[in-house]
Amino acid sequence: xxxxxxxxxxxxxxxxxxxxxxxxxxxxxxxxxxxxxxxxxxxxxxxxxxxxxxxxxxxxxxxxxxxxxxxxxxxxxxxxxxxxxxxxxxxxxxxxxxxxxxxxxxxxxxxxxxxxxxxxxxxxxxxxxxxxxxxxxxxxxxxxxxxxxxxxxxxxxxxxxxxxxxxxxxxxxxxxxxxxxxxxxxxxxxxxxxxxxxxxxxxxxxxxxxxxxxxxxxxxxxxxxxxxxxxxxxxxxxxxxxxxxxxxxxxxxxxxxxxxxxxxxxxxxxxxxxxxxxxxxxxxxxxxxxxxxxxxxxxxxxxxxxxxxxxxxxxxxxxxxxxxxxxxxxxxxxxxxxxxxxxxxxxxxxxxxxxxxxxxxxxxxxxxxxxxxxxxxxxxxxxxxxxxxxxxxxxxxxxxxxxxxxxxxxxxxxxxxxxxxxxxxxxxxxxxxxxxxxxxxxxxxxxxxxxxxxxxxxxxxxxxxxxxxxxxxxxxxxxxxxxxxxxxxxxxxxxxxxxxxxxxxxxxxxxxxxxxxxxxxxxxxxxxxxxxxxxxxxxxxxxxxxxxxxxxxxxxxxxxxxxxxxxxxxxxxxxxxxxxxxxxxxx
Amino acid sequence: xxxxxxxxxxxxxxxxxxxxxxxxxxxxxxxxxxxxxxxxxxxxxxxxxxxxxxxxxxxxxxxxxxxxxxxxxxxxxxxxxxxx
Numbered sequence: 001x002x003x004x005x006x007x008x009x010x011x012x013x014x015x016x017x018x019x020x021x022x023x024x025x026x027x028x029x030x031x032x033x034x035x036x037x038x039x040x041x042x043x044x045x046x047x048x049x050x051x052x053x054x055x056x057x058x059x060x061x062x063x064x065x066x067x068x069x070x071x072x073x074x075x076x077x078x079x080x081x082x083x084x085x086x087x088x089x090x091x092x093x094x095x096x097x098x099x100x101x102x103x104x105x106x107x108x109x110x111x112x113x114x115x116x117x118x119x120x121x122x123x124x125x126x127x128x129x130x131x132x133x134x135x136x137x138x139x140x141x142x143x144x145x146x147x148x149x150x151x152x153x154x155x156x157x158x159x160x161x162x163x164x165x166x167x168x169x170x171x172x173x174x175x176x177x178x179x180x181x182x183x184x185x186x187x188x189x190x191x192x193x194x195x196x197x198x199x200x201x202x203x204x205x206x207x208x209x210x211x212x213x214x215x216x217x218x219x220x221x222x223x224x225x226x227x228x229x230x231x232x233x234x235x236x237x238x239x240x241x242x243x244x245x246x247x248x249x250x251x252x253x254x255x256x257x258x259x260x261x262x263x264x265x266x267x268x269x270x271x272x273x274x275x276x277x278x279x280x281x282x283x284x285x286x287x288x289x290x291x292x293x294x295x296x297x298x299x300x301x302x303x304x305x306x307x308x309x310x311x312x313x314x315x316x317x318x319x320x321x322x323x324x325x326x327x328x329x330x331x332x333x334x335x336x337x338x339x340x341x342x343x344x345x346x347x348x349x350x351x352x353x354x355x356x357x358x359x360x361x362x363x364x365x366x367x368x369x370x371x372x373x374x375x376x377x378x379x380x381x382x383x384x385x386x387x388x389x390x391x392x393x394x395x396x397x398x399x400x401x402x403x404x405x406x407x408x409x410x411x412x413x414x415x416x417x418x419x420x421x422x423x424x425x426x427x428x429x430x431x432x433x434x435x436x437x438x439x440x441x442x443x444x445x446x447x448x449x450x451x452x453x454x455x456x457x458x459x460x461x462x463x464x465x466x467x468x469x470x471x472x473x474x475x476x477x478x479x480x481x482x483x484x485x486x487x488x489x490x491x492x493x494x495x496x497x498x499x500x501x502x503x504x505x506x507x508x509x510x511x512x513x514x515x516x517x518x519x520x521x522x523x524x525x526x527x528x529x530x531x532x533x534x535x536x537x538x539x540x541x542x543x544x545x546x547x548x549x550x551x552x553x554x555x556x557x558x559x560x561x562x563x564x565x566x567x568x569x570x571x572x573x574x575x576x577x578x579x580x581x582x583x584x585x586x587x
Numbered sequence: 588x589x590x591x592x593x594x595x596x597x598x599x600x601x602x603x604x605x606x607x608x609x610x611x612x613x614x615x616x617x618x619x620x621x622x623x624x625x626x627x628x629x630x631x632x633x634x635x636x637x638x639x640x641x642x643x644x645x646x647x648x649x650x651x652x653x654x655x656x657x658x659x660x661x662x663x664x665x666x667x668x669x670x671x
Contacts, residue, residue: 138626165624292620293627294651319627323647477628509628535607543605543626
């Protein structure tokens with residue numbers, strides 16, 4: 001990647017609204033998490049609850065009638081939900097949970113598109129003191145079953161359609177899942193074995209006193225994927241709201257009166273931290289678009305709703321680029337004061353396109369499921385070095401480290417040296433556990449650092465640059481896919497002897513999932529079988545996880561200990577030198 | 588290309604992306620994405636597959652005009668619908 005693109009230089013004379021963070025160094029020096037915490041209300045006795053900070057306190061204050069959610073339906077519906085109304089809806093949902101006998105700390109899962117009910121359920125769950133766990137609606141039955149199982153989901157909120165398609169068939173294998181609430185269309189009955197969400201809400205009492213959760217009580221459970229093994233449930237606590245709140249202000253430059261649009265789905269951590277919590281704690285209006293990506297629709301929303309802060313993903317930016325420059329000229333995007341992106345590194349070409357065509361500087365930032373909130377960012381007041389993910393947030397200490405064979409780590413202080421990106425533990429939204437997997441959690445820390453698994457370097461000016469993943473996890477359209485999950489599903493097919501899964505570079509999605517399989521004797525590598533395997537994997541995994549390509553190989557390369565050498569598969573796919581395979585073979 | 592040939596080309600292209608989906612359930616007015624559980628990358632690949640079969644070029648900006656079978660047939664058979 002070229003790293004010598006000219007920087008985008010910021011000119012304070014162009015600021016009609018001053019940034020919240022004017023001077024990076026001064027803001028870092030002055031920052032304390034205690035002061036950030038003081039911007040929140042808290043509850044009596046040192047209690048802290050995300051739902052109170054997000055809606056409860058605003059519903060009883062001057063923002064009571066301000067629009068919290070501006071919801072745009074697929075078919076052109078437009079609904080404004082005020083802070084007061086959103087608080088009422090979340091209270092009702094908390095009462096639904098009470099009526100079902102759900103206990104505090106139990107997990108309430110969601111599997112739905114971006115419908116208003118999802119937001120009431122998320123906030124109501126937190127208000128009740130239960131734990132909210134969102135899932136992406138493009139997951140197939142297998143990822144859903146695994147997550148509900150590992151997270152011991154007690155309640156699932158979904159739609160009747162998604163339930164019938166993806167959950168009904170696995171329900172028997174989830175004895176802990178006691179209640180399913182389904183959102184159904186007008187006059188459509190809820191599927192057998194589920195309760196109708198609307199009826200349950202209508203029957204529930206209004207008004208609920210927010211649970212006095214402790215700051216360290218579990219609030220959110222977000223699943224992510226590793227190289228091996230099952231998905232990991234990253235546990236976040238109510239204290240995380242301190243980081244959600246202040247990073248919205250500093251990294252996304254939230255100001256009073258902003259109309260903010262985070263295009264991420266709440267099925268992923270971005271869509272929860274910044275698609276629900278942060279804009280609400282900051283008391284601004286957030287746009288929620290139910291529909292999927294469509295360039296004209298997106299530009300139209302920005303123009304019509306006068307969006308001022310826009311947070312999207314590199315994949316979406318590249319899709320806008322593909323649609324072309326002409327579409328942009330039909331719209332007025334001048335309301336946008338700040339544009340940001342997250343998910344995978346934003347390539348400098350895209351930054352340059354944003355500047356030339358959108359006439360917006362795109363500020364890339366970096367964080368991950370485990371960090372709960374933005375950790376590195378290109379700030380509004382800071383010059384952008386295209387291709388860089390910026391500098392650590394005030395209150396966040398980052399470093400480049402090298403893993404030491406003696407199980408320790410050594411900090412790399414020289415500029416421009418590649419190593420692993422590490423963070424000093426202690427920020428409020430740091431994950432507190434992988435649910436039920438202490439050993440995997442402990443392995444993320446060494447020498448007083450949290451090791452992110454991402455390789456990066458820092459330049460002499462302190463900007464961080466993403467280099468790649470340190471493991472075999474695939475990053476597709478900003479979402480992590482664990483190769484092991486995909487391989488395991490393929491192995492369930494009677495024809496498959498072995499499977500190896502890699503991320504194949506893709507100009508739009510960053511990487512796409514590609515599988516290599518070898519067949520058992522008696523099966524022939526034919527086109528119909530290839531399609532059958534594609535369909536087989538999609539049926540189980542859903543489009544977000546399933547491979548888009550499958551190649552047949554006679555045998556897969558393995559290490560002497562029997563592990564499939566995904567890196568070698570990837571090197572071959574890319575036509576790269578295969579490296580020193582002798583060392584790989586002995587690992 | 589007549590309507591039936593177009594319909595076949597659309598279905599065959601979709602089957603390349605999502606071979607397992609229940610095509611018997613896909614009504615002409617149903618949202619293709621929702622019914623077949625497709626994401627944005629799938630739509631991109633669908634248009635590429637459709638182009639390979641029919642030679643019709645669908646500009647990215649018009650992808651939303653292929654939202655249902657009825658819409659896709661109307662768009663692809665209109666004189667302005669692509670260059671094929």
